[in-house]
């Protein structure tokens with residue numbers, strides 16, 4: 001089968017923030033062979049290319065003279081179980097939320113805390129998606145990649161992926177050097193609920209559930225996310241626009257003197273994670289807009305495209321939020337989505 005080509009291509013509908021931008025062409029690949037051929041052709045012609053999943057963590061801020069390679073590789077396969085895990089290999093083009101729901105229907109829990117995160121399976125290791133007490137690194141055994149230097153396929157173990165908070169090797173050494181074609185998950189044979197996160201515990205409690213099943217947690221996560229986060233199909237957004245900043249304990253002590261109610265989460269290395277949404281909210285920025293780009297009035301951590309936002313609106317808004325938070329709290333915010341071009 002031939003890959004699907006289309007050129008020149010509007011990127012507005014293939015990234016959830018929905019800015020106006022074009023690529024030279026967009027190619028959807030359905031097999032590893034097609035992927036390797038397209039990459040080889042681009043490399044030989046000296047053409048720039050960019051890999052795209054579902055565009056929920058990517059913001060195209062201007063036209064890009066590049067081929068966008070969209071991952072259309074599909075397939076889910078149960079592998080031989082290991083001692084404490086069932087193992088599942090999933091192709092990069094599969095939709096993340098559909099996978100989570102399907103594993104529950106198969107009676108294989110373990111991913112339910114990550115329900116309703118938009119995007120593709122291939123992108124989940126890139127920023128080590130996480131929510132409500134779980135990170136995907138907790139469930140990944142290995143990641144299959146096309147190495148763009150050698151054009152060989154190889155498997156990286158979870159340790160080699162160097163996962164950490166919203167981070168992995170795919171944002172550093174392997175940025176623009178690897179395309180993820182499949183992820184192998186290790187789901188626990190003896191499942192235990194991860195339900196201590198405040199919003200989830202509250203939601204379960206209000207339904208009178210004290211011993212939750214995986215389906216209960218899934219439902220709670222879906223309910224909490226639906227009530228808190230703007231739906232990108234209704235209003236363009238890229239989810240959390242800023243990472244939660246991690247600071248030294250002494251910084252928290254100073255902030256606590258002025259804001260005793262500041263939200264913080266202790267980290268294993270002794271530092272603390274602050275809630276970026278809390279900082280933006282307390283800086284009075286909820287609903288603040290530059291042109292068509294605004295801080296969501298539902299959730300301060302999310303920037304939205306109210307309609308017709310331009311890249312310059314978004315850049316202006318990002319700078320205003322960063323400057324205001326830095327002046328008020330002395331804390332630097334860092335955007336989470338991938339801005340193209342950087």
Ligand SMILES: Cc1cc2nc3c(=O)[nH]c(=O)nc-3n(C[C@H](O)[C@H](O)[C@H](O)COP(=O)(O)OP(=O)(O)OC[C@H]3O[C@@H](n4cnc5c(N)ncnc54)[C@H](O)[C@@H]3O)c2cc1C
Nearest residue numbers: 053054055056057058118119120122123129130180238239
């Ligand atoms: C409403 C909303 C809520 C969200 N909530 C969360 C949340 O709770 N937790 C969280 O962690 N994230 C969240 N996100 C961010 C986003 O859902 C994740 O980052 C997701 O994994 C992105 O998947 P994608 O396929 O859309 O990636 P894309 O935006 O298409 O790509 C993101 C990056 O990964 C690279 N990439 C994509 N596929 C591949 C591949 N196969 N191989 C190599 N590189 C690849 C791209 O080049 C790009 O750099 C949210 C986003 C939205 C819009």
